[in-house]
Amino acid sequence: MTTSVQIKDLSLNYGTVKVLDRLNLDIADGEFIVLLGPSGCGKSTLLNCIAGLLDVSEGQIHISGKNVTWEEPKDRGIGMVFQSYALYPQMTVERNLSFGLRVARMPKAEIEQRVKRAAEILQIEPLLKRKPVELSGGQRQRVAIGRALVRDVDVFLFDEPLSNLDAKLRNDLRVEIKRLHQRLKNTMIYVTHDQIEAMTLANRIAIMKNGVIQQLADPHTIYNKPTNLFVAGFIGSPSMNFFKGDLANGTFTTSGTAIPMGTYAFSGTPSGSAVLGIRPEHVEVGESARKMPFQFESEIEIVEPMGAETVAWTKLADQPLTLRADAEIDLQPGQKILVGFDPARGSVFNAESGNRI
Amino acid sequence: MSVATANSFGVEPSGPKPRRITPARIGIYAFLIVAAIFFLLPLAVMILTSMKSMNEIRGGNIFALPTQPTFDYWIKAWSSACTGVVCNGLAPGFFNSVKITVLAVPISVILSMINGYALSFWRFRGSELMFGLLVFGAFVPFQVLVYPIIFGLSRVGLFGTLPGIIIVHSIFGMPILTLLFRNFFGSLPVELFKAARVDGAGFWRIFISVMLPMSVPIAIVAVILQVTGIWNDFIFGLVFAGRENLPMTVQLNNIVRTSTGTVEYSTNMAATILTGAVPLIVYFVSGKWFVRGIAAGAVKG
Amino acid sequence: MMIVAIGVFVIGIGFTIVLSFTNTKFFLINISFVGTRQYDILWSTARWVESVKHIWFYGFGHITLCLVGGFLLAVFMDQRIKAEDAFRTIFLYPFALSAVITGLVWQLMLDPIWGFQAFVRSLGFADFSFAPLADGNTALIGMIVASTWNGAGVTMAILLAGLRGVDEEIWKAAKIDGIPTWRTYISIVIPMMSGAIATALVLLVVNTVRTFDIVIAMTGGGPGIATQMPATYVIDNINSRNVGQGMAAATCMLLPIATLILIQFFFRWRASLKGRTR
Numbered sequence: 001m002t003t004s005v006q007i008k009d010l011s012l013n014y015g016t017v018k019v020l021d022r023l024n025l026d027i028a029d030g031e032f033i034v035l036l037g038p039s040g041c042g043k044s045t046l047l048n049c050i051a052g053l054l055d056v057s058e059g060q061i062h063i064s065g066k067n068v069t070w071e072e073p074k075d076r077g078i079g080m081v082f083q084s085y086a087l088y089p090q091m092t093v094e095r096n097l098s099f100g101l102r103v104a105r106m107p108k109a110e111i112e113q114r115v116k117r118a119a120e121i122l123q124i125e126p127l128l129k130r131k132p133v134e135l136s137g138g139q140r141q142r143v144a145i146g147r148a149l150v151r152d153v154d155v156f157l158f159d160e161p162l163s164n165l166d167a168k169l170r171n172d173l174r175v176e177i178k179r180l181h182q183r184l185k186n187t188m189i190y191v192t193h194d195q196i197e198a199m200t201l202a203n204r205i206a207i208m209k210n211g212v213i214q215q216l217a218d219p220h221t222i223y224n225k226p227t228n229l230f231v232a233g234f235i236g237s238p239s240m241n242f243f244k245g246d247l248a249n250g251t252f253t254t255s256g257t258a259i260p261m262g263t264y265a266f267s268g269t270p271s272g273s274a275v276l277g278i279r280p281e282h283v284e285v286g287e288s289a290r291k292m293p294f295q296f297e298s299e300i301e302i303v304e305p306m307g308a309e310t311v312a313w314t315k316l317a318d319q320p321l322t323l324r325a326d327a328e329i330d331l332q333p334g335q336k337i338l339v340g341f342d343p344a345r346g347s348v349f350n351a352e353s354g355n356r357i
Numbered sequence: 358m359s360v361a362t363a364n365s366f367g368v369e370p371s372g373p374k375p376r377r378i379t380p381a382r383i384g385i386y387a388f389l390i391v392a393a394i395f396f397l398l399p400l401a402v403m404i405l406t407s408m409k410s411m412n413e414i415r416g417g418n419i420f421a422l423p424t425q426p427t428f429d430y431w432i433k434a435w436s437s438a439c440t441g442v443v444c445n446g447l448a449p450g451f452f453n454s455v456k457i458t459v460l461a462v463p464i465s466v467i468l469s470m471i472n473g474y475a476l477s478f479w480r481f482r483g484s485e486l487m488f489g490l491l492v493f494g495a496f497v498p499f500q501v502l503v504y505p506i507i508f509g510l511s512r513v514g515l516f517g518t519l520p521g522i523i524i525v526h527s528i529f530g531m532p533i534l535t536l537l538f539r540n541f542f543g544s545l546p547v548e549l550f551k552a553a554r555v556d557g558a559g560f561w562r563i564f565i566s567v568m569l570p571m572s573v574p575i576a577i578v579a580v581i582l583q584v585t586g587i588w589n590d591f592i593f594g595l596v597f598a599g600r601e602n603l604p605m606t607v608q609l610n611n612i613v614r615t616s617t618g619t620v621e622y623s624t625n626m627a628a629t630i631l632t633g634a635v636p637l638i639v640y641f642v643s644g645k646w647f648v649r650g651i652a653a654g655a656v657k658g
Numbered sequence: 659m660m661i662v663a664i665g666v667f668v669i670g671i672g673f674t675i676v677l678s679f680t681n682t683k684f685f686l687i688n689i690s691f692v693g694t695r696q697y698d699i700l701w702s703t704a705r706w707v708e709s710v711k712h713i714w715f716y717g718f719g720h721i722t723l724c725l726v727g728g729f730l731l732a733v734f735m736d737q738r739i740k741a742e743d744a745f746r747t748i749f750l751y752p753f754a755l756s757a758v759i760t761g762l763v764w765q766l767m768l769d770p771i772w773g774f775q776a777f778v779r780s781l782g783f784a785d786f787s788f789a790p791l792a793d794g795n796t797a798l799i800g801m802i803v804a805s806t807w808n809g810a811g812v813t814m815a816i817l818l819a820g821l822r823g824v825d826e827e828i829w830k831a832a833k834i835d836g837i838p839t840w841r842t843y844i845s846i847v848i849p850m851m852s853g854a855i856a857t858a859l860v861l862l863v864v865n866t867v868r869t870f871d872i873v874i875a876m877t878g879g880g881p882g883i884a885t886q887m888p889a890t891y892v893i894d895n896i897n898s899r900n901v902g903q904g905m906a907a908a909t910c911m912l913l914p915i916a917t918l919i920l921i922q923f924f925f926r927w928r929a930s931l932k933g934r935t936r
Contacts, residue, residue, distance in 0.1 A: 053830055055373045070370040074836030086827035090849040099845070100835030147835070385734050392731060393748045396807065399763040400751075406766065420777055496860075496915045498867045500892040501908040504901055589756030591871040592893075606758045610875060613762055622766060629762050633755045640754035644747065 003062075004029040004187040005050065005155055010059035012045060012211075019045050021211045022059070029154075032181050032188045036198040037208035038234070043191045046208070047157055050189065052076050064154050074100075079148020080157040083164060085140045087132040093143050094128040097150050111150075118149040121183065137165050138173055145180065158190040162197060174200060195235050199223070207231050225347065229354035232277050232347055238311060238322050240277045244351065247274040252348065257317035262293050263344040266357055273351035276343070280311065283323035283341045285331070292340030300335045314339060407431060407627035430621075434628035440603075440611035447631055450608030454588055454635075457604055461523045462583045465530035466576060472531065473538025474568055478550050479560065488539070495532030499592060507596065517599030525597050526587050534579050541575040542568065574646075581643050585636045605632045696906035706907060709886045712798060716887070717866040719802040720809070724862055725855070727806065728813030733843070735814065736821050750811040757808065761875025764804035765791065797877055797884045805872055809865070813858045820854025821847070863918060867911060 005027040012020040020042050027033050035043035048054040050061055052073035060069045068076045088096050097118060101111045119125045122142040132140060141161055148156055158177075162170045178201055181188055192198055198205050199219045207214045207222065207230075215227040226232035232240050245254030247270050252259045254276065261270075289295050298321075302313040310325050316339075323339065325331060348357045401420070407430055409423040436446040476488050506525065507516060515521035549571075553563045594604035603611075609632045613625050700706050731749060735742060752760065767773045770789035790800030824847055832842040848855075870889040877885045888911050895904035 048830075051830075051834065053833060058372050060369075060371045067370050069372070070374040072836070073834045078834070080831070080834045082827040082831060084825055084827050086825060086831040088828070088831075088846050090846070100837060103835070103837050103841060147831070151835075385737055385739065388730070389734050389739065389745055393745060396748050396752060396811070399760075399767060399807065402767055403763055493919055496864050496919065498864075498889065498908075498911050498915065500868075500870075500889050500904075501912045503892070504896055504905060504908070507896075585754055589754075589758075591756060591758050591874070596893075606756050606871075609762070610758055613875075614878075622772060625762065626766070629759050633759045636754045636756070637751065640751055641747070644743075 003027065004031065004064060005189065006060075006062040007046075007050070008060045008062070010046070010049065010061065011057050012042075012049060012054065013057045019211050020049070020056075023211075023213060025206065025213065025216070027187060027189065030185045030187055032190065032201055032203045034198040034202035034205045035189065035191045035208060036193070036195060036205050036234075038193060040210075041208040042211040043193075043208050044159055045211075047159055047189060047191045050076075050155075051078055051080055051157055076155075077153045078155045078157055079151050079153045080159065081141070081144045081148060081161050083160045085132075085144040085161075087140060087143055087147075089132050092129050092131055093124065093135070093146075096132070096143060097146050100147070101150060114150040114152065118146040121149065121180075122146050137169055138176075141173055142176075149184075154187060156186050156188045158188065160192055162192070162194070170194075170197075177201060195237070199235070207234060224345075225356070226277075227356050229275060229277075229349045232349070236279055238280050238324070240279050240347070241283075241316075241321050243276045243278075243317065243319055245274065245276065247271050247348065247357070252276050252343070255317035255319065257296075259294050259343055261343050261348070264346070264348065265344075266348070268357060270348070270357055274357060275349045275351055275354075277347040277349065278321075278341055278343075279346070280322045281324045282345050283321065283339060285312070285323060285325050285337055285339055286329060289338040289340035293342050293344070295338055295340035297336060298339045300331050300333055300337060303331050303333055403626050403630050403633075406622055407434075407624075407630055409623060411621060411623055430623040430627040431631065434612065434624050434631055438612045438624055438628060439615050440608045447605060447608050447612070447628055450603055450605035451631070453598070453602045454604040454606070456519065457522060457526070457594070457598070457602065458584055458587050460519075461526040461530075461587050462580060464523065465527040465534060465583055466579045468527060469531050469534030469579065470538050470569075470572065470576065471564065472535040473540075473542050474564055475560075476535070476539045477542035477545075478547070478563075488535075491532050491535055493532075495536070499529070503596060510597065517597065519598070519602050521599070522593060522597040522602065525593050526590070529593070530583055530586065534583065537579055537582075538572070538575065541572065545571065577643075577646055581639060581646055584639055588636050608632075696902045699903060700906045700910070705883050705886055706888070706891055708883050709888045709891050710910075712885060713866065713869065713887050716798050716802055716805075716869065717863070719799070720805050720866055721859070721862045723802065723806045724809045724813045725858065727810045728817050728858065731810065731814040732818040732821050735818055746815070749814055752808045753812050755808070757805075757871035758875040760804050760808045761801075761872040761877075764800070764807070765876045768800045768803075791877055791881075793881070795884070797881060801872060801876055801885060804876060805869075808872075809862065813862065816854050816858045816861070817851065820851040820857075823854070824850050860918070864915070867915060 003026050005025075007023055007025040010020055010023040011018065023046065035046060037043050045054065049056050050063075052068065052071060056069065060067060062068065063076055063078065066077075073080075087093075088099065091099065094115060097115045098111050101114065115128075119128060122145060124139065124142050124146060127135060127139055127143070132143070135143065144161070145156075161177075162173055165173065174197055177190075181201075190197075190201060202219055204216060204218050205222050206216045209230055215222055215231050217225075222231060223235055226235065229242075233242070243252075243254040245252055247253075247261075250261050250270070252261055252274065259276065284292055296316065298314045298316065300312050300314050304311040304313075305327065307327065309327050310329065310331055312323050312325060312331050314321050314323065321339070331337070349355060350357055398420075405420070405423060408426040408428065410425070410427065434446060435448050435451075437444055438446045440446075440450070472491075476484055510516040510521050510524075515524065545568075549567060550563065553567050558566065588604075589606060590604065591606045591610070594602075594607045598604060598607070609628050612628050613620070735745060739745070768789060768791050769775075773789075775789050790796040790803075828846060828850075829842065832846060837846075868889060869887050870893070873885055873887050873890055888907060892904045892907045892911070895901070895907065
């Protein structure tokens with residue numbers, strides 16, 4: 001795979017605080033990679049370093065085969081879309097798109113051609129004469145992307161572009177970004193704290209915490225085989241159920257309840273205090289629970305009808321358990337019903353290190 | 358793998374970009390320091406001159422340090438300099454200024470606060486128009502109104518008296534202060550007000566129990582602005598205060614103008630420092646509030 | 659209380675304007691309407707005409723220097739320098755001093771015998787001359803220097819507030835687009851600061867029209883009539899019992915302000931027509 005962006009041993013320190021800690025990342029050509037994590041994890045900082053807006057303390061950055069660690073942002077072959085879009089408010093859309101090119105003294109004909117092409121791809125041709133204040137949120141985002149598009153770059157950087165929007169708009173624009181990636185096939189590096197954006201848009205996700213990449217994998221792997229407790233708890237909504245207990249001889253015991261791990265693929269020696277994680281959608285109720293390797297009678301405590309499905313709260317070994325059931329199944333609070341799951345589909349973590357066993 | 362680039366850096370880039378102390382950075386500091394010197398010079402001159410004897414000053418070097426620093430001229434300016442026919446120094450002027458300021462500031466601030474409060478929450482017919490006119494008043498040069506006010510005040514026998522000048526200060530301070538307070542109250546969540554209404558409180562009740570406690574920061578700004586403005590005022594004092602109540606600024610001018618023979622710069626500069634002392638102290642102590650006051654006034658646009 | 663204040667303003671203005679058409683001496687005894695005669699006298703009095711010229715010259719100089727100087731100071735202060743608070747305190751303190759003090763100190767500093775000129779000469783530059791107040795042609799310049807010293811700090815504070823209101827991401831976007839810093843200021847940032855600039859400008863204009871204290875303190879209007887201002891003309895006429903004249907002059911002083919307000923209203927009215935709230 002040809003590497004489009006390469007981060008080598010990147011560190012960024014503010015005094016004694018390590019904001020980024022010896023990061024290594026290889027991004028393939030045309031890949032859509034998402035940097036995901038909670039506030040303060042360093043994802044925006046990493047993006048700004050790649051862009052050249054921040055100086056690194058150690059390490060190197062290569063873009064399209066060139067070492068750009070000391071290059072100015074404009075010479076790195078990147079375009080960037082900001083959270084607030086940062087459109088120049090006093091200029092029309094057309095001028096916003098062309099300003100950088102005019103400053104670089106590009107021939108007028110070429111500028112016109114590039115602006116036209118970008119406007120066409122993003123469908124903002126009717127907006128060219130308008131000013132940013134007259135545009136809707138979605139239109140502004142497209143202009144912001146257009147500004148990067150006209151620069152004819154290899155790599156696009158996105159800094160939480162959807163965070164300022166309401167839920168409905170966010171969903172619509174998310175799809176547009178995906179469409180754009182499919183059409184342009186450029187490398188895209190996208191920063192967000194929203195796991196749904198990450199899951200739906202990414203070829204690979206890099207989950208970060210405290211300046212360190214916790215896991216770098218495609219969405220499916222991250223969802224089903226999280227490498228540690230943090231990743232497991234961060235991805236998935238409603239979040240994964242966790243049970244503290246002990247692992248011995250292939251059986252997980254929590255608060256007196258023994259759960260045979262069955263065909264679970266352990267790595268390393270499976271024993272000692274551990275945490276078992278089960279996703280709500282892997283928990284079955286009623287008839288389908290009979291087919292599960294592990295079953296138990298339980299009482300439904302709370303029912304949350306979501307429309308397309310129902311989320312119910314119950315207990316396993318005196319610890320809370322959430323499950324997702326088909327909306328057709330009738331569940332009532334106080335109802336006693338059979339609940340079951342296959343432990344092999346869950347995740348077991350070492351209780352101290354948090355790492356996957 | 359990176360291609361070993363024969364780049365302009367001569368070495369494989371890694372880590373932080375090497376930054377030479379750019380001329381730009383030096384230039385910034387140089388400019389600011391030169392500007393700072395420009396701004397500080399007059400203060401230095403004031404202080405230095407006030408502590409030298411006239412002979413020293415005659416030497417011509419305005420920036421030289423005094424060889425025998427003395428506060429004699431300060432004492433002279435305070436108690437025995439001549440402001441016209443009387444030679445009682447600045448002291449009477451100081452107390453007059455204090456009187457005027459201490460009385461006029463609270464009155465103008467409180468009145469404006471009430472105005473701002475009323476305009477913000479109790480919109481009534483014509484309130485916007487009234488506000489517009491009031492603001493217009495802030496721009497009107499005093500000279501346009503000086504005679505009518507002289508006329509009006511003398512008709513009610515208040516011309517040249519302490520109450521007279523306090524009224525004048527209150528009226529002229531109202532536009533800007535009302536603007537300040539209205540902007541402030543406008544930025545408060547209106548739910549506060551609505552909740553109080555629901556609880557059954559009326560105009561004054563809400564003002565005293567709810568708004569007043571919340572307005573402490575902006576009230577401080579208003580007080581600072583007014584104290585500075587009123588203390589430094591010259592023309593109102595000159596015209597309206599009357600001979601017994603001349604504020605310090607007017608006295609200062611008189612001392613400087615009344616010179617028999619050569620101008621006594623030492624005394625004059627000492628007098629200047631004494632007059633400027635109060636607002637300067639207010640400024641240095643209040644620092645950030647001052648800036649906030651200016652910014653608050655600037656929000657108008 | 660507001661009504662009282664507004665009443666004072668409105669009635670006061672009306673009073674002044676009406677009186678300008680009379681030949682009042684002082685206490686409204688024996689007034690008679692004389693049409694526009696006061697205005698005729700006004701505009702044929704050298705002192706008044708000169709005053710008007712002076713205030714335009716002085717005003718233009720003062721406002722321009724304050725805006726430019728204030729802007730430069732604001733830009734430099736925005737560069738994340740150390741001791742920013744200290745610098746700001748230094749630049750702003752002149753504003754806390756009254757115009758009278760400003761005038762007096764600068765008068766001393768610009769004095770040929772006692773001030774700056776003598777100082778430089780004592781260093782050996784025997785031919786150095788810098789005494790603007792002595793010469794009628796340059797006295798106004800001396801005053802401009804003094805009042806800029808007083809006002810540049812406030813202008814800087816206002817412009818700095820406007821500058822800091824510019825979103826940081828705009829700067830980042832410009833950097834990515836490859837736009838050099840100076841160009842970013844001119845084409846992007848300054849247009850975004852138009853509100854703050856307008857505020858600073860209005861403040862400066864209003865203060866200029868009122869110029870009175872500093873004239874009295876610094877030059878007394880001289881040498882000759884070299885630094886006379888409309889404000890001093892009005893007061894002097896009232897003091898010398900020539901109220902009608904003073905009122906005519908005062909009415910003329912009102913005109914620029916009224917025009918400014920009207921312009922502002924016009925812009926606001928036009929903006930609200932376009933449905934944009936700005």
